[in-house]
Amino acid sequence: MKAIRSMFFALAALVLLASAVGCQPGQATGPATVRVLTMEQAGPTVDEMNAIVDAFNKANPNIKVEIEYVSYDALHDKITTAMSSTPPSYDVFLVDDIWYAEFGKAGYSLDVTDRITQDMRDKIFPAAWDITTVGGKVYGMPWLLDEKYFFYNEDLLKQAGFDAPPATWEELLAQAKVLKDQGIVEYPIVWSWGQYEAAICDWVILLYGNGGSLVDDKGAPAFNNPTGVKTLTWMLQTIDDGYTNPASISYVEEDVRNVFSQGKAAYAVNWNYMYDLVNFNKDESQVTGKIKMALMPAFEGSGVKSASINGSMGFSVAATSPSKDAAWKYIEFLTSESIQNQYSAHLLPIWKTSFEGENLTKLQGYTPANAVTVPMFNEQFPFAHVRPKVAYYPEASKALQLALQEALTKQKSPEQALNDAAAKWVELAK
Amino acid sequence: MKKTLRVILLSGLVLLALLFVYFPVAWLVISSISTRSELLSTPIHWIPQHPTFQNYINILLPTQGTSEVAKTFRITLGNSLLVASSVTLIALVFGSLASYALVRLRFPFRQSTMLGILGTRMIPEISLVIPLYLFATRVGLFNSPAILVITYLSFALPFAIWLMAAFFESIPVELEDAARIDGCNRLETLWRIIMPISSPGLVSTGLFVFLSAWDEFFFALILTSTVSAKTVPVAIAEFTGRYVVDVGGMMTGGVLAAIPPVLLSLIFQRYIVSGLTAGAVKG
């Protein structure tokens, strides 16, 4: 009996404890709270982002901004879960450009078209607006601009007798043949063709560089037309010929960086982040001092000079947030010219003027890497393409990833694989 | 001669088992003290030529410039310890009580209760995330260790009950009959006789519950948002940026995360003693 009695007490204590913890103090009246969800290692450091929040809070005593950080992989799931509660757990969140259509349709991001002034439209890169605009409506402020670049190992090229990087993919293969035959490097180029979004990014670069496109002007899939099939066949051929590292089929961006840093590849395609690490960081790379960037090649006869992929991010206001105006005020502050210029050591600004005159000099001078990447950004960004802004993009992308994988692992012909993916896109669009 | 041969053979097998365990662990430790540049060397540097303890310093003695995740790693270790220990303690207490009842006592619906408890575990956790999230926000338990403890308990209890049941079942009924004859009631038998004998089972079950809570990622990710409640798996995931994977940091985190469970098992391993039953029945 004693035991049973003590158990009841324990249970009662537990219930009391739970209810005590569960008691939520009433909402205090006072400053409007704006809760921000963003990513670690995105642009400015955590300390810098916190400093920006402090500056905003000081300048706006009736708004209190609180900021939280998660990893990129978790960001999407955190946002969608947070939006299921009322009010949502976050008022402002970072959005990857491939999620904009999805979040717009789901009603997560606030339509801010009316809050965008003409001044903002004019002063910000048009390609930056591509990120946050879906069907003519703007759903957020662009914030972190990025695209894929073409890197090459100058030292390896020189060993093969080449003084200049290739301007076309055909030229690259010709150079690669020499590099391979002379035993300088076994697999001259490494790609991120694994079953990840990274493969779609590389696909966009090659497809558009061949004069093709993912969708036509009506939004129907166009990647399975003869140009698309030709491009995928080309990819497969480079593996068979031994120019593309065969492990590319399982690789993602970091693997590309690793292989390139080993000196086991002469060419690589990757995002901005890679340059500083491979060329200046001895702890990270064995090929420091040898790496250069060039305009992304394209295919001969395609009528295209270059093509890259726009992989940027923006900040949005939660459509169901009770503090929309305060939230938008913070976003305006965060993305303003002055703040962006102040913290542009780790973040390429969205304002055209940040790349002019004194601002440009300062921007390029921040780090040795910036001296190369900033002009490169200016040169490459006009050629950066966005992926289709459709609400079903995650599922469409997965279908296309599967198609590329099936063709590259020779389970289906390129034509068959692309046609099957196109059929799926049509089905999803219904 | 035969005995020596046997010892040699068994020692060989132990060595083999140790190799199986330690080859990846060795690599784990090596990568935590190597620079990326060295990790990429071919042929492989099994012993790093330029070892660096920077990863450990970042986590154990962070400075202003250290990454956020390294700075807060120790706190998340503490959170994980708190959550996992609480879950283990409660699961062992409530779980063994329930398990004993289900194994030894006769009452209506016994079989179906047993199966029903197991049945609740069949639903994949993924589909429980959103309802649990909404519940947590509604009762104000979001981003608290308490919600993790409660959630993990609901997962751990069914398995703990089933695990303890297996151990209880292997205890001969004669033992309890003997105790009953000596005047103990059900609960006294449970406390004085069964529990001590089942200590190997309790330790193993405790270890299982502890490590399940220790390793859980998805619920911790969704139900916590700041260092006041973040656990180790969530922290380790943050060594991955948009593209950059801080492998060295992650492996270091892994080494450090493995230490508390190993220490705990060392402390409790004396409770896995064999042959306790032998004397009790014979007499």
Add this chain to the structure above:
Amino acid sequence: MQRKRTLAQQDALVAFLLILPSLLIILGISLQPIVSTLYLSLFEAQRGINVQNVFVGLANYAALLNDPVFWVTIQRTMYFTVVSVGLELVLGLAIAQLIHSHPPGWQFLRTSLIIPWAVPTIVNGTMWRWIYNADYGALNGLLLQLGIIDKYIPWLTKPNVAMNLVILADIWHSVPFIALILQAALATLPADLEEAASVDGATAVQRFLLIRLPLLRPAILVALIVRTVEAFRAFDIIYVITNGGPAYGTVTISYLTYLEMFSFGHIGRGSALSFLISLFTLAMAFVYIRVLYRPEETL
């Protein structure tokens, strides 16, 4: 005057009280989500605010059961589960036996076994992904130095090989659980039965097969159920090592569910998928119980 209870009633009351706390916690937390999942599985429910859910009855289930991708994935998951758990059981039993016979170093081995189990799954997956890497991996490095291969191999680009390598990573992480459970069970076994049999002239093998193994049956049953449920729902390790590739070659049913529910936002379909998974794991548990569960086995 307190009415005297029968022994059976007393037992029932005590049982009720002992089970109550656990039941409260389990049902309190899981019941509503489980019911909600079942409910949502009957709707066409796309994630979003102010999205109208459309009642479709069993259409989600029908669509899944008619989808070849679903069945291929189940097949693949079965392969993963059977191979993984099977090997873990064999290895685990062997290691448990080894420890139980107390050879030199057995305590060190038992403590060491915790380490693979204690390393968080994300770290485990990342570690093996590096070990398997085609250009700088330790597996390639080791095999090359031992002369078993003459050049590095891109292991993870071949669907079948990738699946087996993921299984290896999972086995390394999970064998300790089975080994330690079985070792603890061995430690609880009465030694006198085997002593008596050995006196009667039974060989070690006979003792193992006819006495020890049957006595271990409850522990093996539980270990099998726990590991099978876990293996069938493997997600993290696949996400980290291959992300389901190459060409969906390592996509398991849990990964598919994650895609449907979280990546694509098909709440209705994802819920139906979850329920089908529950049915599969329940069925497997039933099979185990049928084959292995003998309640009145004590001698």
